[in-house]
Amino acid sequence: MSTEPLLKVENLTKHYVGRLSLAQRLAREKPSVVRAVSDVSLEVRKGEILGLIGESGCGKSTLGRAILRLHEPTSGRVTFDGQEVTTLDPMALKDIRRRMQIIFQDPYASLNPRRTVAEIVGLPLKLHDLATSADDLRAKVIAIIERIGLKANQLDRYPHQFSGGQRQRIGIARALISNPDFIVCDEPVSALDVSIQAQIIELLLELKREMGLTYLFISHDISVIGYLADRVAVMYLGEIVEMGPVDAVLSAPRHPYTQSLMSAVPDVDHPGHAQRVRLTGDLPSPLDPPSGCKFHTRCPLAVDRCRSEAPISEDLGGGHRAACHRLHEKLSLLETA
Amino acid sequence: MSALLDVKGLRTVFETRAGTVCAVDGVDVEVRRGECLGIVGESGSGKSVTFASVMGLVRSPGRIDAGEILFDGRDLRKLSQKELRAVRGRDIAMTMQDALTALNPALTVGVQLAEVLEAHDETLPRGRRARTRAIRERSAEILGLVGIPSPDSRLSQYPHEFSGGMRQRIMIAIALACRPKLLIADEPTTALDVTIQAQVLELISDIRAKLGMSVVLITHDLGVVAEHCDRVMVMYAGQVVEEGPTTEVIGSPSHPYTRGLLGSIPRLALRGQPIHPIEGQVPDLIDLPAQCRFYSRCADRTDACLTPIAVRQVGPHRKARCILAGEDTQ
Numbered sequence: 005m006s007t008e009p010l011l012k013v014e015n016l017t018k019h020y021v022g023r024l025s026l027a028q029r030l031a032r033e034k035p036s037v038v039r040a041v042s043d044v045s046l047e048v049r050k051g052e053i054l055g056l057i058g059e060s061g062c063g064k065s066t067l068g069r070a071i072l073r074l075h076e077p078t079s080g081r082v083t084f085d086g087q088e089v090t091t092l093d094p095m096a097l098k099d100i101r102r103r104m105q106i107i108f109q110d111p112y113a114s115l116n117p118r119r120t121v122a123e124i125v126g127l128p129l130k131l132h133d134l135a136t137s138a139d140d141l142r143a144k145v146i147a148i149i150e151r152i153g154l155k156a157n158q159l160d161r162y163p164h165q166f167s168g169g170q171r172q173r174i175g176i177a178r179a180l181i182s183n184p185d186f187i188v189c190d191e192p193v194s195a196l197d198v199s200i201q202a203q204i205i206e207l208l209l210e211l212k213r214e215m216g217l218t219y220l221f222i223s224h225d226i227s228v229i230g231y232l233a234d235r236v237a238v239m240y241l242g243e244i245v246e247m248g249p250v251d252a253v254l255s256a257p258r259h260p261y262t263q264s265l266m267s268a269v270p271d272v273d274h275p276g277h278a279q280r281v282r283l284t285g286d287l288p289s290p291l292d293p294p295s296g297c298k299f300h301t302r303c304p305l306a307v308d309r310c311r312s313e314a315p316i317s318e319d320l321g322g323g324h325r326a327a328c329h330r331l332h333e334k335l336s337l338l339e340t341a
Numbered sequence: 342m343s344a345l346l347d348v349k350g351l352r353t354v355f356e357t358r359a360g361t362v363c364a365v366d367g368v369d370v371e372v373r374r375g376e377c378l379g380i381v382g383e384s385g386s387g388k389s390v391t392f393a394s395v396m397g398l399v400r401s402p403g404r405i406d407a408g409e410i411l412f413d414g415r416d417l418r419k420l421s422q423k424e425l426r427a428v429r430g431r432d433i434a435m436t437m438q439d440a441l442t443a444l445n446p447a448l449t450v451g452v453q454l455a456e457v458l459e460a461h462d463e464t465l466p467r468g469r470r471a472r473t474r475a476i477r478e479r480s481a482e483i484l485g486l487v488g489i490p491s492p493d494s495r496l497s498q499y500p501h502e503f504s505g506g507m508r509q510r511i512m513i514a515i516a517l518a519c520r521p522k523l524l525i526a527d528e529p530t531t532a533l534d535v536t537i538q539a540q541v542l543e544l545i546s547d548i549r550a551k552l553g554m555s556v557v558l559i560t561h562d563l564g565v566v567a568e569h570c571d572r573v574m575v576m577y578a579g580q581v582v583e584e585g586p587t588t589e590v591i592g593s594p595s596h597p598y599t600r601g602l603l604g605s606i607p608r609l610a611l612r613g614q615p616i617h618p619i620e621g622q623v624p625d626l627i628d629l630p631a632q633c634r635f636y637s638r639c640a641d642r643t644d645a646c647l648t649p650i651a652v653r654q655v656g657p658h659r660k661a662r663c664i665l666a667g668e669d670t671q
Contacts, residue, residue: 201605272591
């Protein structure tokens with residue numbers, strides 16, 4: 005694995021601004037702003053899997069989409085293989101998207117129900133002019149469809165004729181057919197049953213090895229990230245609170261949020277672990293995020309400083325970073341088992 | 342002491358244009374007093390339909406074809422609709438997977454709680470004003486019990502004004518309003534984030550201890566079972582394939598499907614070790630051949646598996662539906 009970053013994200017911010025009615029505009033009301041992603045910086049090296057973990061509403065999917073400019077970022081910079089993506093014109097953006105693809109969470113909603121598998125999977129080839137003839141297109145579609153574990157005689161069926169796991173395979177084929185370098189996997193296994201989930205995880209890992217791919221793997225499941233990622237980034241309310249090599253972060257999490265997230269995972273191997281951290285309350289609304297450290301409303305270790313001042317991400321060595329005022333007090337919510 | 346719920350030979354079928362789907366085929370369930378029983382299985386395994394049948398919630402084109410559902414010694418299938426209504430909601434309560442669709446969006450939470458109390462609580466005073474006041478007090482008390490802050494003012498709010506975790510708590514509150522003897526929780530945390538999931542599951546465990554009720558926890562997450570259930574029942578394609586105390590089943594599973602499930606989940610404690618997916622797919626439930634239903638996906642299959650396999654005792658408290666179970670399978 006090389007250390008050269010394939011993808012570089014600098015200070016990426018995505019805000020959604022609410023619409024105002026005429027009456028509200030006349031009353032000079034300020035529009036509501038959802039701060040989905042605030043000032044996120046990260047790098048994905050060539051050939052690695054960066055796991056992005058967080059609860060629903062933390063902005064992890066928005067970040068994945070803003071990187072591909074499926075949602076236009078509000079500010080910040082995305083560089084892919086030395087080329088700045090955020091300023092590309094539409095034609096150049098289309099070209100670079102051949103190399104940057106996405107696999108979606110919901111295998112039911114992400115496939116057009118009125119198109120056959122051959123049409124769905126072949127579309128990227130048409131869009132990017134990658135097939136020399138109709139026969140060539142068909143041959144390429146058959147090759148990828150067989151690689152991901154479906155049969156050539158299923159090509160003219162429609163998505164509803166497949167199970168969830170098979171549909172996810174179709175989504176993977178569509179992402180891979182243009183021979184990309186980088187794929188945003190947006191919770192690709194969350195909607196699947198456990199035994200099927202394992203099949204898809206193994207397929208994604210095999211394909212990565214064979215085709216030399218790089219993944220940004222978005223998930224809410226720490227066990228899945230722990231299994232397949234090389235590095236992991238933990239998001240909370242639009243910010244990355246901790247990031248580092250997966251072994252370092254999962255064996256010795258430093259941010260209290262990562263610690264509570266890990267202790268909340270129901271574990272087959274250590275049932276009833278007494279060291280459970282109880283987080284009280286819900287995720288605050290990104291419409292009106294808390295002041296200071298955004299985690300302070302739920303953090304058992306919060307002190308006055310956390311309420312007023314936002315912590316800055318600190319380097320803890322070995323590429324491990326975390327943003328917390330109390331990092332150096334060696335406090336841990338997890339008692340050593 | 343006799344079991345609180347004893348289901349014997351339950352068979353629930355759905356008539357469809359493509360044929361008869363046998364969603365639950367000969368299922369026996371025993372829920373003991375005060376215990377938490379986990380029901381594990383993938384989609385289509387029949388875990389939800391089994392308990393929808395217990396609650397009498399199976400509607401046409403579905404019907405219960407055979408079986409006894411004994412609750413506290415009475416066969417629920419022999420009760421009239423009116424008698425069943427008196428049991429359902431008061432003695433047995435069920436929470437649904439998706440709280441947003443299960444709650445009525447057009448009624449306040451207070452109204453929905455009052456509905457259950459009106460129907461079942463015989464201790465309420467008769468006089469109208471006293472009754473209204475008593476219901477309001479009881480409702481606020483129950484919302485407080487499930488950990489909703491300032492319950493008095495929240496009674497007049499609508500479901501959409503609550504977060505996902507709070508809605509799940511409200512549904513649990515409605516289920517618990519009459520202090521049932523049995524709570525059936527159908528995937529109570531599937532739609533929730535892990536930190537919220539932990540809160541809701543602990544809430545159910547706390548209340549179970551406080552009220553001494555029995556809980557059936559339907560889930561697909563073996564981690565949830567390991568942490569919260571005394572016993573576990575594993576279902577596959579409409580049948581029970583394994584049953585026993587949680588620690589024993591997870592520690593040394595008898596059925597190849599249970600082993601497969603445990604081998605296919607990424608586990609933090611076993612990081613670095615490969616996972617082993619179960620190949621293939623769940624069989625179509627229409628016109629199933631009379632053989633072991635796991636046959637096509639099983640790594641240990643033999644020709645003897647092509648005959649129907651019955652559940653048998655494989656340990657003092659354990660049962661499994663596999664001819665190899667109980668023998669040395671390690």
